[in-house]
Amino acid sequence: DSGVTQTPKHLITATGQRVTLRCSPRSGDLSVYWYQQSLDQGLQFLIQYYNGEERAKGNILERFSAQQFPDLHSELNLSSLELGDSALYFCASSPREGLIETQYFGPGTRLLVL
Amino acid sequence: TQLLEQSPQFLSIQEGENLTVYCNSSSVFSSLQWYRQEPGEGPVLLVTVVTGGEVKKLKRLTFQFGDARKDSSLHITAAQPGDTGLYLCAGERNTGNQFYFGTGTSLTVIP
Numbered sequence: 001d002s003g004v005t006q007t008p009k010h011l012i013t014a015t016g017q018r019v020t021l022r023c024s025p026r027s028g029d030l031s032v033y034w035y036q037q038s039l040d041q042g043l044q045f046l047i048q049y050y051n052g053e054e055r056a057k058g059n060i061l062e063r064f065s066a067q068q069f070p071d072l073h074s075e076l077n078l079s080s081l082e083l084g085d086s087a088l089y090f091c092a093s094s095p096r097e098g099l100i101e102t103q104y105f106g107p108g109t110r111l112l113v114l
Numbered sequence: 115t116q117l118l119e120q121s122p123q124f125l126s127i128q129e130g131e132n133l134t135v136y137c138n139s140s141s142v143f144s145s146l147q148w149y150r151q152e153p154g155e156g157p158v159l160l161v162t163v164v165t166g167g168e169v170k171k172l173k174r175l176t177f178q179f180g181d182a183r184k185d186s187s188l189h190i191t192a193a194q195p196g197d198t199g200l201y202l203c204a205g206e207r208n209t210g211n212q213f214y215f216g217t218g219t220s221l222t223v224i225p
Contacts, residue, residue, distance in 0.1 A: 002156065033213070042116065043157070043202060043215040056212045090156050103147075103204075103213065105156030 003027065004093050004106035012112045018079040021109045025072055025093030031055070032074040033094070033103060034066055038087040049074055050096070081113045117141055118203055118216035126222040127193055135188045135201055135219045143205035146179055146186045147213075151200040193223045 003026035013019055025032050034046040036059075045058035049068035060066075063081075068074040078085060088110050092103040118139045127133055137146070145164045149157035161170050163179035163186065170177045174197075176189040186203055203216040 002158070004156075035215075042217050043204075045212055045214070048212065058212055092156070102159060102162060105149075105158070108154075108156050 002104040002106060004091060004104050006089075006091050006106035006109050008109060009107065010110045010112075012114065013081060014114055015081055015083060017081050017113075018077065019081065019111065021076040021078070021089050021091075021111075023074045023076070023091030023093075023106060025074070025091075026095070026104055029093035029095050029104070030072065031094040031096050032068055032072070033092040034060075034074070034076050035090045035092065036087050037090060037108075041087075043090070046076070078111070083113050086111055086113045116217050117214040118205055120201075120203060120216040120219045122219060123217065124220050124222075126224065129194060129223055129225050130192050133190050133193060133221070135190075135221070137186045137188075137203035137216050139184050139205065141205070141207065142183050143207055143214075144183075145206045146183070147204045147206075148177055148186070148188055149202040149204065151202060152198075157200075157202055190221075193221075195223045195225050197221060198223050 005024045007022045030051045033048045037043045046060040047066050048056040052068050063079050066076045088108045090105050090108045092105045094103050121136050147162045148160045151157040161177045166181045166183045168179045174191045178187050201219045204213045
């Protein structure tokens with residue numbers, strides 16, 4: 001158990017819909033990362049927040065957005081869903097120790113868009 | 115194209131055999147990490163290497179960071195069925211606060 005929690009574990013929805021994925025980082029971790037993992041693309045970095053502020057952006061679509069709240073939990077919002085958005089979405093948190101980032105991954109949310 | 119290429123992509127070996135997984139890039143990384151991921155779960159960090167040429171050992175696993183900090187290898191001695199999983203390398207670049215994951219190596223150790 002990494003200490004990172006993600007809800008829901010599974011999500012099935014239809015094209016065009018909007019969903020929200022939630023992540024609670026490990027106690028004391030200030031950084032939250034979101035990743036998308038699909039069979040053909042591997043693990044792709046989407047976005048990172050640090051203490052409520054966006055720090056880095058990866059391959060995140062404009063239809064996707066995220067935020068980190070004052071209590072440090074984070075939400076990833078996916079809108080106008082397409083079939084290709086079906087994937088595992090992972091959140092990871094990091095304590096930001098020195099210059100080396102150590103990421104602890106949550107169990108993931110499996111999204112299926114029908 | 116992926117910034118970090120791993121080889122082989124798939125590997126199936128008998129219990130007791132040795133194996134090496136490679137993680138290569140043309141870019142320099144400030145640190146490189148290796149993860150193992152089991153089906154339905156998130157990746158779990160195995161090791162972080164920071165210095166060029168650094169070698170770290172974790173029981174039967176040996177990790178090496180290339181001298182130029184562009185590549186890395188993971189060597190497993192006497193593989194066991196419990197080593198089965200997806201092995202991912204991930205590099206952090208100096209220019210941004212972002213991790214780049216490799217393409218992954220799926221390892222199956224047959225009893």
